[in-house]
Amino acid sequence: MKSTFRSGRVALACLSLVSVSVLTACGSSDDDKKTDEVEKLGKMEGKVSILAWPGYVEDGSNDPNVDWVSAFEKKTGCEVTSKAYGTSDEALNLAKSGDYDVIAASGDLSLRLIASDEAQAINTDLVPNYANVYDFLKDTEWNSVDGKNYGVPHGYGANLLMFNKKDVDAPTSWGAVFEKDQLEKNKGKVTAYDSPIYIADAALYLMKTQPDLGITNPYALDEDQLAAAVDLLKVQRQYVGEYWSDYLKEIQAFETGDSVVGTTWQVIKNNIKNKDVDVTLPTEGATAWNDTWMLSSQSKSPNCAYAWMDYILSPEANAQATEYFGEAPNSPQACEKTTDPKHCETFHAGDEEYAKQLWFWRTPVEKCLDGRTDVQCTNYAQWTQAWTEIKG
């Protein structure tokens, strides 16, 4: 995902070096890892350590009015310590340290955690609030493997197309940011998400407009398909005024008119007071994110961890957290608890038709995600290099 609080992530991304660090002997022996689900819960351990995106675990220290951790601590006696991470790569390496009980993972991280035996299967019977969660978020390919569930869904959201009505006729297609003739009149005022994962947006557009490239999943690109997406983005680059990676930057750019068309999140649109700015889900669909709470295989406090997962899935806490972050909650019950009664309507929570048009983020890997076995797909490192070249 998708960081609403992107810059926080930027800061933290540095720390990921840590993880990256070659010489570091990460990881402990596999003996402490427990990947099978537990049968029943025991006594609370009195503390729980959480690894999450910034804004997911708020205890009031940033803003006294934003606090859903204190209520949990009071209720369960589990004292919460949390760490916010900047990128999924960083999170993977932090998770390997074994210091965290619960991890909020995006689609591009969850499978890697499972593959490296860092995640423990979750017995959803022990998470009563799991029953409320929208069915279309359950047992998806980014949280389940071999019929075993490894992550309980948190919130989700789409990467939408935002535009200023004054400068752009209400677009219905991503062509507004990818086709030369449409880009021409907004030269220098186009914006795009500043991350290699944005290549998937171009791939999605190519998938719909150039079927002969054979793209069936925007996260599974062989070298030719990646090259086509890169070419498309290089054209776009000539018209881009600035790339955005943090939230406030795009809000400002659209309010002042420095940007008039580009990708966005619903929450950004909601924070823009300029009435001419609107968003749409183009006909091609869109990329999106869905995060899940995962349990570490090295967890020392599994009981408090289960308590946290159940708590954060409870309608009240989930409503608070997802509303603060600016994403769709995970259950109809949570939708009833939001302070803004229209929150779920705005974010299309529970709208299954809407969700069907979304391609949730996954990390591109060599083994093609679309099932092709005759070619090797491009991985995230290659996407990053491509992104550097696109920006030039």
Place this chain on the structure above:
Amino acid sequence: MSHVADPSPVLDKAPAPALRGPAARPVSRLLHRRVWLRLTLLLSAPLAWMILVYVVALAALLITSLWSVDSLSSEIDRTWTLDNFRTLWESDVYRRVTIRTVSVALAVTVIDVAIALPIAFYMAKVASPRARRMLVVAVLTPLWASYLVKVFAWRIVLSEGGLADWSGIGSPGYGLTAVIITQSYIWLPYVILPIFAALERVPDSLLEAAGDLGAPSPMVLRSIVLPLLVPGIVAGAIFSFSLTLGDYITVNIVGGANQMLGNLVFVNAGAANNLPLAAAIAMIPIVVMLVMLTAIRRTGALENI
């Protein structure tokens, strides 16, 4: 330095050593006699610190740049390879970004030195002592407003309809020009201060003597003041150049769609999980700085910084 200019207080405070003489303290006597021992004692702690903390880290960075990342496991493959440097050499994007970054850093340095010279001169040689003190405070105070807050303020100033547009001056919009303006702004105090300090050390009497001997002002400036200023200018220039060379935050906030070397290091070290490539890219600013420092050293200015 009044209290030391007159030696008597020293003696007042320390009559005992004078009476007992150095013979009473073997350590002190030994140190007094053995220059190399004094030097060793002085140097060992700071040198150990610099080598352990910094030199070793830089060397490890160089070594890391000769490794690669295994694409399947994402683990670092410690086989020696020049692949990273080959990538840097062959892909013209790195050359473009290097040229862009060095150009921006040069522009910032030239602008800052050009602005700092008259200000530092006014502060040190024209303003009254009282005004001088106030001016130094005025120059130093903005240093305490957070770097990030100041950069963000510039984003607001330069936005469409922002302060620059609004006041009728006009804004260049987000881009390299905005980066140059913002970076020049941020590092200006760091350039003014060393030049000011160097100027302060030029005795007024020297200037007066030159004037009395009939040298016209421009000539005094060129042949007397400027040479004395070189160390200050060099110190300021190194500061602004190196700080701009490694910046990746300002360009993110006001740089439009541009990227600089710092961004490439940052992205590869973090999100891309490719520390060896990041280390290889980091070698570019290291080489640039070393070339610059060597060039400066030839002129002899480095010893006086």
Place this chain on the structure above:
Amino acid sequence: MTLSTTAKRLLAAVTFGVLALIYLPLLVVVANSVNSNESMTWPPDHLTFEWWQRAWHSAGARDALLTSLEVGAVATGIALVLGTLLAMALQRYSFFGKNTVNLLVILPIALPGVVTGIALNNGFRGILGIDLTLWTIVIAHATFCIVTVFNNVQARLRRMGTSLEEASADLGAGVFTTFRLVTLPQLRSALLAGGMLAFALSFDEIIVTTFTAGDGATTLPIWILNNMFRPNQAPVVNVVAVVLIVFSIIPVWLAQRLSSDVDAVR
């Protein structure tokens, strides 16, 4: 050299003009700290003191400020000791490799922060195998702060000459006594100036800090980076910046007074 009145006026105009420009963006910061529009676009909407209230109650900002003060103080302390030792060695003695040592001191500040940051991060984690904590920030900061103390002390030592120290030794004072009673008092204002600059550098450093900060080690710049880009938090950050500017005038002013007193006698 005598400057014409016109030249003096011109210099004054440039100086005050640039100073005005320096303060203009800071005025924007002040304006935004009371701007009711939380995304801080220009011109400000309405006057509000909500952000000031929120900043007053922000435990995160307070803790981060304390952390930064601690880090700055310890790093400056280390830099003062190491920088003074180095300056004395390099200014008073000549030895093989002196130039290299000189270069080595300048290097941490001359190399871009992103390079120093990534090198130290790799060094701490990879080579030394230690976890990042608050102490790794302190070590990193001290390393690039040494040079500011070193510069100031070296300049002072050069100006001082060695006659007083020699006189002290001739009168029978030992090496340590001479340092304590003769050298150190003369260095006081240089140490103050170097220490101030070192502290200021450490206090506002963000790039090296992000690479060397451990879990929960939130210095003020890190807190600002984490909050700067949230619409509801960004104005609070402006308030913090305004408060910092106002309070920084006191130490800057004091330091100036102390060092000017010395200069006046010079």
